[in-house]
Each structure stands twice: as C-alpha cells, then as structure tokens.
Amino acid sequence: MKFDRRAALRMLALSAGGGVLPWWAPRRVAADPGQVPLRLLILDVGTGVLRGSWEPDAPEEGPAILRGSEWNFRGPHSVYAPYKSRATVFQNLDMKTAKEDPTPGDNAHINGHTHQLTATFRPTGQGALGGGESIDQFIARSLNQPRPVTRLPSLELTTGRSNQRGASYAASEQPIPFEREAEEVWNRVFPSDDGDAAGLARRRSQVSDFVKGDYDRLLTALGAEDRAKIQQMQDLRRDLEVRRTTLSPRANRRPSESILEPYQTLGRDVHDAEHYEQRVEVMTKLAAAALYADATRVVTLRIDRPPDDRFGYSKGRWGTRDWHDLDHKVSGNNRDRDLSDPVQAVDLITTMQRLYAEKAKAALDELASLEETDGQSLLDHTLVLVTSHIADGSHDITRLPWLVFGDGHGAFRTDQYLRFLRTWKDDRPPSFSGDQWRSRGRPHNDLFTSLAQAMGIAVDRFGEASVATGPIEEMRA
C-alpha cells in the first residue's frame, strides 16, 4: 500500500492534540525498513525547445490550471505522453533572477547556466560563475543533515565534454565537477571491498585519524583565508569518512557491471560523436542505479546534444555556420530572412529537440523499470525535473519549457498544465523580440521551493530572496 503522507500527518497532528501541521512539515527521510525514500533526478537537456512548438494546446483566455483531458503534450514534448499522468508543465515559468542580475554574465549561455539551478545573483564582478548553492546541492545537503543518510550526498554526471561546466554549485563561485567516466562513477557508487570490509574500514579509519592530525597542525599555521580552504577540505574528508564507514549502497540493487561495456571497450573513443547513444544510455543507467541502490538520493545528469548527423544537419545548410547558428536563426525574429528554407530549418531543430526529449524520456523509462520493495517503481518514488539553461535558441530565459514528473509522495497534484500570469510592460503583445525581457512570469525560484518542500525540507523560499515569492501553491495536492 502506498504510504499516505497526508493521512499520516493528520494522525500526527491529532495525536499531538495540536493544530494542523503545515504541509511541508519535515519528516524523517532516512528510510525505515519498508519505507521507500523519495529521490530527485534532475535532467539537464541543453538549449530548450523552440518557442511555439511545445506549449500544450489551450485557448488564449482560459483557466489558469488545465488538468487531465484539458491539455496534452505537443511537438517535441509529445514523447513524454506515456508519463502525462505524472507530469506538471508550466506556462510563463521564468528564470527571473537571470534577467534581474545586476552583474552581466560573460555571455548568454553562461548567464543561463549560472542561474539555471542556483536561482540567485552572481557575485558582484563575477560574470562566469554562479552566486550560490544550487537546488540539487541544497536538497542533497539538507537530506543529509543532521547525519548522512546515503553514501554519496549527490551525484553529478555528464555525457558531454569534460571542459563544460555544469549548473550545480556547492556555494557561490564553487561549481561542482561533473563526472563523465562511467567506470569511475561505478567505483564511487559501488565500491568493492576486496572481501575484507571490516579490515579495510579499520585501516582507513587509522589513516584518516593520522591525516586529520596533519590538517589540524596545518590549520594553526595559516592565515584566515587559507584556513577556510583547509577547513573545507577537512569537513569534506570527515563527511567522506562517515559515509564510507557507516553507509553502503544496497548490494542486491547493484546492476551487472556489463552496463559499462561501451566505456570499457571503446576507451576514450566513447566520447566521440558516433558513440553518443551508448554513453547516454550508460550514464542514464548509472544514474538510475545509484538512486535505486540508495547510494544517493539526488542525481543531476547532464545529457549532451545529439550530433548533427542524428537529426540531418550539416554545417552550412541554409546559410548557417553550425547547429548553434541554426538554432539561433530558427528562434529569432528574422527566421524568414536569415534562412533559405525556414520551414525545413524549423523542422530540423524540432527534430533535434525531440531526440533530446527522447533521451530524457528514456531516463523515465529506466526508473519505471526498477521495482521497489513496496511493489511500485523507482519512478513512483522519484521527482524528476527536466531542465535547460535557456528556454530556446534565442537565449531567452523566460517561458521555460521545463517539466516535473512525479507527485513527491503525495505532495503534488500531477497531470497539470499550470499557466502563470504574465504582465507585459507597456501593454505590448508577446513576441520573440526583446519584449521577453519586459515580461513577468513566475520565478523558477518558486519551483525549486516546491521541490525542496516535497523532499521534506523546511524552506519558505529558495535562492535570491528579492525574487522568490514562495512555493507554487498550484502544485500542491
């Protein structure tokens, strides 16, 4: 029987003889035997979706919330149809902090990347790095306080190039490195113990104690700024020691190591364009496996773009320099002027975006294929956020084509298309032009607040306080 969270809270309130608890009241997140924990999977899938191609069909004037048969997926998002009942889609969800950040980003993509999951302003004078802890790190850290519950606080994976910075941040100006080598990920998620776990733990503990002494001695000799660095390393080491000695992934949830085969046989060639599907599949399986084995409860997976030949593009086509240029021209004001065949060009870009969505959908499939102890699937116990660092190829960061899958153990009502109010400066009609910068939608901070609360974290607002307005009430069950 599915755990009825709301019923439990009512019972708790009654037994305490007190008033009704707020719906986000913290609850124990360490899984009791038989209680399946809630997980979070964030899928970062590139440069958004062409404006006008994905928005569910709905009358211009109409209810703010469309449910069930009142809405449907469209365009590249059609691939998600099998999971519609679990979905929440948004109209006028904006990366508002990116618009209002007083410090310009080094370019539009960095502007998006640095706000995508942090929802806060960059540090003054810093155009390249994010200004705060990202939502995945915030949730991971919160879940593991006051004591760790999983061996890894979080996992950040990428199928792309190693020199591309991800959107996750431990703190201001502290980007989290993403892992791209499947075998190294495997060794972290499923470490081997060489058959002498107790002996290994003992030796590691002794080594750790000795090393701690070195850190303590060094701390006394350093200035304040350097001390902070060493203190941070010590904190991370201490955390690692606790995790290694007290927490292990569920051994019976470990998949066959054969899933690593493409990385093992191809070596570095696995990162070539021709092996795109293989590495996306492997990393997706690893992400799911890590969640399934409770090695972590928060995974962020960045999926890189399908190579040109997968969607029929070649450089120079229709007067474009490369796919990026094509994406710009298709999304811009002057599509008909800039492209020799705008109709085909649009079709090509939406094909690419559909291929991208199929990879995200494959992640949902993978979660759905794994059965939990309560007979439900891992997907039933996971919140999935499908995100991107810009809304579409014009670099717009409003009207984000993001989706949430999952009800968060009863926290969310799903199968909804939520249409937030938009106000226009000077009463201008919407267009692809600079007007998007004058408009006001719902800040993405609020989505993150809702996700955090669904994960059982007591927080009123996430990210930049001057922008966040609170959780999205329309998502509440």
Added chain:
Amino acid sequence: MRTRLVALLACTACSGEILPSVEDRPPPPAPEAAVPEAPASPPATPPTEQPPAEGPADACATPPLAATTAPLRRLSGPEYVNTVRDLFPAVELPALEPVADERIGAFRNDVLGQTPSALHVERYASMAEEVARAAVAQLGAWSSCGPEDRTASCAAALVDNLAFKTHRRPLTPSEQSRLGSFTEEAVNEHGFESGVEMAVTALLESPFFIYRPELGAAEPGPAGGVALDDYELASRLSYLFWQSMPDQELFDAAASGALSTETGLLEQAQRLLATDRAREVILGFYWDWLGLDQLDDVRLDDERFPEFNGAMRRDLERSARQFLEKAVLEDDAYESLMLGSFGFVNDRTAPLFDVEAPSADGFSLVELDSSRRRGILTQPGWLAATSHGIGHSPIFRGVKVLDRVLCTPAPPPPPEVLDSVGDPTNEDICTTRDQVAFTHSSGASCVTCHELIDGVGFAFEEYDALGRWRTEENGCTVDASGRLPFRGNAQLVNGAVDVAEQLAESEQVAQCFASHWFRFALGRSDVWRDRCQIEALGRQVLEGEGSLREMMLALVRSPAFRTRPAVE
C-alpha cells in the same frame, strides 16, 4: 575587478541599461527565509584593490619589497600526477585521473579554480590508495627493506625517507616521531605490507602533499612580508618549470641554504630551464595563453574545407608547436615570437603557407614572405583555432587578441541577440566582413562593443579559416583595415602584419604578456599592487635582446616569487 568594472560600464553602452528601470525593479527584499545554513565557502575572489586616487608619479621607483598576496595552492591535476610519478620512478603506477581544475582566464592552475568538492576528496583518497597499493606490490623497486628485514623499524625508516619527498622538506622532530609511531603500529597490527601501504596512503592524503603550504622563514623578512624558506623556493622553482616536485639536486641546494641567495636561486632556475621537462611546461604556457588548445575543438564544414580532417588538425598543431619551439626555446626572443617570418611545413600544410611542399618527409623550417607572415598571430595554427562551422571568425579573432594579447577583454554581450537587424540587399554583402559589419552596425545594442572587437578581428581578414593567405573572398577584394585599441592611443592598422608590428612594439602588450607569466607562475590573478613588478617584467622583453628566458629569471628574482605577506 577593474576589468569587470570596465566591462560593466562598456555594457552600459552596449545594451543601454545595467540595472532594471525604475518600474522594473524588484520589490524590497522579503524577510530572511529559514534556510538551512549553506557551507561556509572560502573567499574565491582575491582582494580587490582600486588604484589610488592620487599617488606619487613614480610609484614604481620604489616597488614593494614583498609579495602582495600568496594564497595557498593545491597541486593541479598535472602536478599531482607528475609528483606521484617522481616519488616512485621505478614503480609501474595505475593511470591517475585527478578531478579537472577549473580554467580561470587562460590557465588551470589558478587558486580560484581550486575549490574542493566531495568528488575531489574521494578522488584524492582513491588515488592515494591505488598508488600505495601499487607501490607496496613493487616494494623491491624502491624499498630498502629487504625480504629479511620486513620489520616495523625498517618500515618506519623507509616511510621517513619518503615523507621528506612528499612534504618536500625535512620533517620536524615531532612530525618524524608521530609518523614513525604510526607506521610501526600499523605494521605491528596489520603486517609489513599493509602497514607500509597505510603509511604511504597517509602521506599522499596529507595536506602537506596535496597542498603547497608556504609559511615562510622564521626570521622577519622585508617590510610587510616574510621570505620563503629554501625548501619552499625549491618547490616554487620545480612546480613552475617542471610541474613536479624538486629533484635531489634541488633539495640539496635548499639544504645548503643556496636558494636564499639570488645567485643560488638563479643557478638552479637556469638548470631547470635547460631540461626537456621545462620545455614542455613552457610550451604549455604558450599553448594555453594563446588559446591554441582550442584547435582541438574546431569543427569545419566538410564540403567547404574537405582538407580539414584529423590529420590536418594534428599538422596544424605540430606546425604551431614547432614555431613556438623555435621562437621561444631556440631563438629565446620575444621578437621572434611576435614577428618571426618562418614556419614549419609538411606536404599537407604547405598549401596553407603558400609555399612548395618540402622534399623531405615530416616538417621543414621555411622562410616566409614577411609581407604576409609575421609572428604567431599569422600562423595557420593560431588562425584556425578561432574558426568554426562554415568559416573563419573575425569576432573570435578580435576577442582573443583583446583578451590575451592586449589584456583589454571585450565586454560580455547583452542578453538578447540579433533582435532587429535590417534587411540587406544582395549587393551589400559579399565578404564575411561585409556580413559581420552590416549585422553589428544595424543593432543598437551591438555597435559600441563590436567596433572594439571587429576593429581588431577585421585586420586578419587576409587569412581564411585555415590561415591561408588571400586577397579575395567570394570574388570580392578583402578589406583588412582595422583598429588596435591601445590604452589612450588607438591605432589604425592595415592587415595582420601591421597588427603584429604594432603589437611587438607595444608596452601594453609586453605587460599583458608579462602579466600572464605572472599569473601562470604564481597561480593567481595579479592585483593592482603587482603592477610595478609586472611593468618591470614587460620592460624586460622589450629592452635589449628581449630574451624570454631572462624575463622568466627576472620573475624568479622578484619579490612576488621569493616572499609572501606575513600571516595574519
């Protein structure tokens, strides 16, 4: 900070606004939310200093006696791998994959890019265990403890010898005692091999290995700072020129106190500079500084550039590398770097240089037409590194020169791109310059910044995406007129050769070059108070024979290299 302020002000001109207008401004901040406290993050931005409003005209006549700042540095990825290999030269080690460091500016060894993460800590721990395991499995390759002497005391002595190298200095008596006790207890409890493995693991996980603490000599040093001790200077030298730990000769020099003298310090610096290892590190500096690593990422349309394949890419890299080897290492001349009219060609790249293919296999040195090729910025490798898609990019070329050669980086682009651009007639557009100029002149948010960027980039229009010389593009005459935005004195130029000649004479460029060496050597961005030392280094390459080696030695002699501020 100063650069960013300039960029911010420039962006005002670009987009017409920095802050939202009055009616757009967000409401007053809401009360603080009850958010769990985020982990304390060490300050990642160096102390910012503004130039004094007033000051002596010749402030650099008495330059600072001590370094302005010396943040604690962690071994970079390559430094870690190299150091481990040098610790166990006779041991076959597993492949090590440190977590990649963030690139800050041109380089990946800046302290700002060294914030640790859970992944870093796990990776250090796992690498330490892997190395220790391999070392113990091959004890005979490095251990003085024979099969008959697998005792706790022998293990302690063995580890003590190793600790000197992992710490890169002698241990204090208390450190020795503590390490010795740990090793003996580990051996007694777990056996010789396991005990030694534990001790080696501990040494490799120690902050004294992973970091390069520089606490300075015990005696007070120059005003405002302390002199680094000999062992710290030994590490500075070895990590600058070898990206690895000191060798025994360098340790011996440190032990004798020789590195505290300028003579002794320079003697060792010159010795290190003469090695093959230093050649690789120095070439790596130029590779990163000039952005030649981006050659690896260049993707060009197959139909337009059928000759650009993997082999051509490698040839362009080799050609550029050999140019640098000659200019920097053999000629040892700034002038050769900036103005050298030579190239290294093989049969595949000869057409790019417009010369006959050499008769011999491989690459040959050829003299080039100095009216078409002068310096690294006219080499096909550099030019191709800024190309992408269907051709070359005057914008990328302009950005690269502004950022890396002039140290006046272009402001960031406004958030919206290509909003309202007019419709050109077919007669208007023939060359890439025509297209770019039209586009950037049509958009109000584009003009100001692109006058800066394109003014530089257009001067390279005589070279196509692969760096081939041309006088026409699409049947139209190429226009390579441009503008170099020197501080306080912009110069009109005509063609990249003119650009090269102007840059080679420029104090601003020489100081920019010196500042990059400064950042690379010290692993940090320069601050305002470093300017006197940087200006002196810049003068070094412009005066006399312009020896690049002498500039590096001047850097080693400088207070920034030999001292640190007093610990507060």
